[in-house]
Amino acid sequence: MSDQPPRDSHVYDGPVGGWGSAKGIAAVARTARPGPGAFDTLRRQNKPGGMMCSSCAWAKPPNPHIVEFCENGAKATLWDLTSARCGPDFFASHSVSELSGWSEYDLELAGRLTHPLRYDAETDRYVAVDWDTAFAAIGQELQALDPKMVAFYASGKAGLEASFLYALYARAYGHVNLPDSSNMCHETTSVALKTVIGTPVGTCVFEDFDHCDMILHVGQNPGTNSPRMLHPLQQAANRGCCIVAINPLREKGLLEFANPQSPWQMTLGAPTEIADRYLQVRAGGDIAALTGIAKQVLALDRTQGGVLDHAFLDAHAHGLQDWMDWVDACDWAELEQVSGLTRDAMEAIGAIYARAKAVIGVYGMGLTQHVHGSDAVGALVNLLLLRGNIGRKGAGISPVRGHSNVQGQRTVGITEKPELVPNDALRDLFGIAPPMDEGWNTTAFVQALLDGKAQGFVGLGGNLARAVPDTDRVAAAWGRMPLTVHVATRLNRTHLMPGRSSWILPCLVRAEVDMQDGVNQQVTVEDSFSHIHGSIGKRSPASPHLMSETAIVARLAAATLPASAKMPWDHWARDYARIRALIEVVYPDDFHDFEARMNQPGGFYRGNPARNRDWQTDSGKAQFTRPAALDATGLGVGPGLYRLITLRSNDQFNTTVYGLSDRLRGIEGDRMLIMMSPDDMAAEGLVAERRIALTGAADDGIGRRVAGLRVIPYDLPRGCIAGYFPELNPLSPLSRCDLASDTPATKGIPVRLDLT
Incomplete structure (x- = not known):
């Protein structure tokens, strides 16, 4: 393990998991006050015949633990099953x-939405309406708009059934403006991996973590974002697997873990140390760090021989020599300056990698959310390819996804790129003419909104106006749209920016009974490892007026589109097996025998050609790539310029805030803060808890400022500061995105301190 953090930094003395995790869950349970059935839901969560967690997309193992939920997953379920209600009386009392x-936290505390709502501009209130009125009015208004100026957004939570219908609805309506939450985080993955290995998703499966002897863990925080991942990391560490963490912040989940299911670790035993080495890279320094490690691997092969997998490279790689020439030309001094690491540190990891027999590259948004994020993903793939670590047991590339079905939604057609869906099958089956022009992704939609072109927004979940960059500018423009429609479970800030006509359609949560024609319906989701799982709710709905996401999408489509015998929306919505049969026909390779396999323990694997070393790239081989720059942020180094990293707290999932505790970073209280190196604080003359402002430093002529931020000393590289998403999103310029995928560059936002 590396040295302890600097004195005066905020730290959490305990491990991830353990009694701290139990107390964190208990605190949210006290706030949410769920019914007694919530704990039965948790008992069955992520197990066959139960509900698949609505939080992250980590794997659901075939042999689950007695308790197969984590702190964050438990918080999400308890939050969903709250006893608080946000009904007509609430809106009558509050404009x-x-x-x-109100804050995001206070809005969520109002509880579950109970009735369909229409915004009444005269009273500045949402008022309850019946479902028939809502669908008829929304359908009529959508018919009056230009379809190509309307966006259908998906948050990544709805099941495959609702997602498939939603994508079909958009294309039948006349557009492929299908932005989704993937555009905000892992679109970089979809573009970069497709380019270099021919598949848009990771190549690992859950079992690979039982067979690796090295894990490179880059830009991802499992303690807060995917705590169930700590089980395989703990098991890997216990059997001697070398885990190398590369991350600007020293995150507790990569340091030590006390397994809540281990009586020994919950009482007398010591927690498990996770990372053997921890490299605190500068924000955006990952390309330089990974290149430095690779440079050492190449040097060892030349001096010792037998390091590179030449048989693999000869048979399966393209562009190797060109890339090696570029690496040879890279200067160590520049690699050190950009990465913030020493040459010795990078060479040490290179030496470990050269000896490892099976290596997994795990990464998160710390790698992807940069101007050159796609190049950063490519840099990790370059390193893995050198020793044949893609396409064999115990090795591969493994992005960690966020929302529980964000990958699955893409699989069944929620994409703005026409070439990614089987349009011929859609034409033949449904008699539609799918648009063949590329639609809006999230960045394009927001730009259209700011330009005054967007006419309508339908949101299948999410809090998009708060999740995107430039939120102050977005908030000013959002209400100018003629129509906004939100499918939601709770109130959030985007709902409070009503268009000229605005509707909230309340839906069931995944844990609740979804009764159609007297049968409780199952839905399906896809995890980060491309496995499909059935999920069924058992809890009574929060209100008799709720509908499922699948039923709402079907009713909206039926109200908007001309009647067609080939698209019997109501018939499909009465039995979700009928929708799964359609998915199987449209995607036969991935979903053959869908109904028979969906409840298989551990899910069924839909396959991945790159795992079989079938490289569906332009060259027909795995592609070595040269990055456009060593610094993934695209920023230089100048006096007073800081790189702002936005991140979640421990009591948070995306824009949902469960509480005001960031326990694992030792921070409590309000969320208006920045974390800063004690050395940078001293250089700026700052003391802990002082309130300052940040101003944007992007060279685009747009003023950006967030004030009232308290300064927290924290162990960070010099020149890097960190703060919470979405509070600091106003500082993130929409124009700063990954150059290949349009993913917002929110892990390297250029800012300056305003101490006035």
């Missing part, structure tokens, strides 16, 4: 203008 001043 939209008043609610706009």
Whole structure:
């Protein structure tokens, strides 16, 4: 393990998991006050015949633990099953203008939405309406708009059934403006991996973590974002696997873990140390760090021989010599300066990698959310390819996804790229003419909104106006749209920016009974390892007026589109097996025998050609790539310029805030803060808890400022600061995105301190 953090930094003395995790769950349970059935839901969560967690997309193992949920997953379930209700009486008492001043946390505390709602501009309130009125009015308004100026957004939570219908609905309506939450985080993965190995998703399966002897863990925080991942990391560490963490912040989940299911670790035993080496790279320094490690691997092969897998490279790689020439030309001094690491540190990891027999490259948004994020993903793939670590047991590339079905939604057609869906099958089956022009991704939609072109927004979940960059500018423009429609479970800030016509359609959560024609319906989701799982809810709905996401999508489509015998929306929505049969026909390779396999323990694997070393790239081989720059942020180094990293707290999932504790970083209280190196604080003359402002430093002529931020000393590389998403999103310029995928560059936002 590396040295302890600097004195005066905020730290959490305990491990991830253990009693701290139990207390964190208990705190949210006290706030949410769920019914007694919530704990039965948790008992069955992520197991066959139970509900698949609505939080992250980590794997559901075939042999689950007695407790197969984590702190974050438990919080999400308890939050969903709250006893608090946000019904007509609540909206009669609170205007939209008043609610706009509430925090995200306070809005969520109002509880579950209970009735369909229409915004009434005269009273500045949402008022209850019946479902038939809502669908008829929304359908009529959508018919009056230009389909190509309307966006259908998906948050990544709805099941495959609702997602398939949603994508079909958009294409039948006349557009492929299908932005989704993947555009905000892992679109970089989809573009980069497709280019270099021919598949848009990771190549690992859950079992690979039982057979690796090295894990490179880059830009991802499992303690907060995917705690169930700590089980395989702990098991890997216990059997001697070398885990190398590369991350600007020293995150507790990569340091030590006390397994809540281990009586020994919950009482007398010591926690498991996770990372053998921890490299605190500068924000955006990953390309340089990975290149430095690779440079050492190449040097060892030349001096010792037998390091590179030449048989693999000869048979399966393209562009190797060109890339090696570029690496040879890279200067160590520049690699050190950009990465923030020493040459010795990078060479040491290179030496470990050269000896390892099976290596997994794990990464998260710390790698992807940069101007050159796709190049950063390519840099990790370059390193893995050198020793044949893609396409064999115990090795591969493994992005860690966020929302529980964000990968699955893409699999069944939620994409703005026409070439990624089987359009001929859609034409033949449904008699539609799918648009063949590329639609809006999230960045393109927001730009259209700012330009005054967007006419309508339908949101299948999410809080998009708060999740995107430039949120102050977005908030000013959002209400100018003629129509906004939100499918939601709770109130959030985007709902408080009503368009000229605005609707909230309340839906069931995944844990609740979804009764159609007297049968409780199952839905399906896809995890990060491309496995498909059935999920069924058992809890009574929060209100008799709720509908499922699948039923809402079907009713919206039926109200908007001309009647067609080839698209019987109501018939499909009465039995979700009928929708799965359609998915199987449209995607036969991935979903053959769908109904028979969906409840298989551990899910069924839909396959991945790159795992079989079938490289569906332009060259027909795995592609070595040269990055456009060593610094993934695209920023230089100048006086007073800082790189802002936005991140979640421990009591948070995306824009949902469960509480005001960031326990694993030793931080409590309000979320208006920045974390800063004690050395940078001293250089700026700052003391802990002082309130300052940040101003944007992007060279685009747009003023950006967030004030009232308290300064927290924290162990960070010099020149890097960190703060919470979405509070600091106003500082993130929409124009700063990954050059290949348009993913917002929110892990390297250029800012300056305003101490006035």
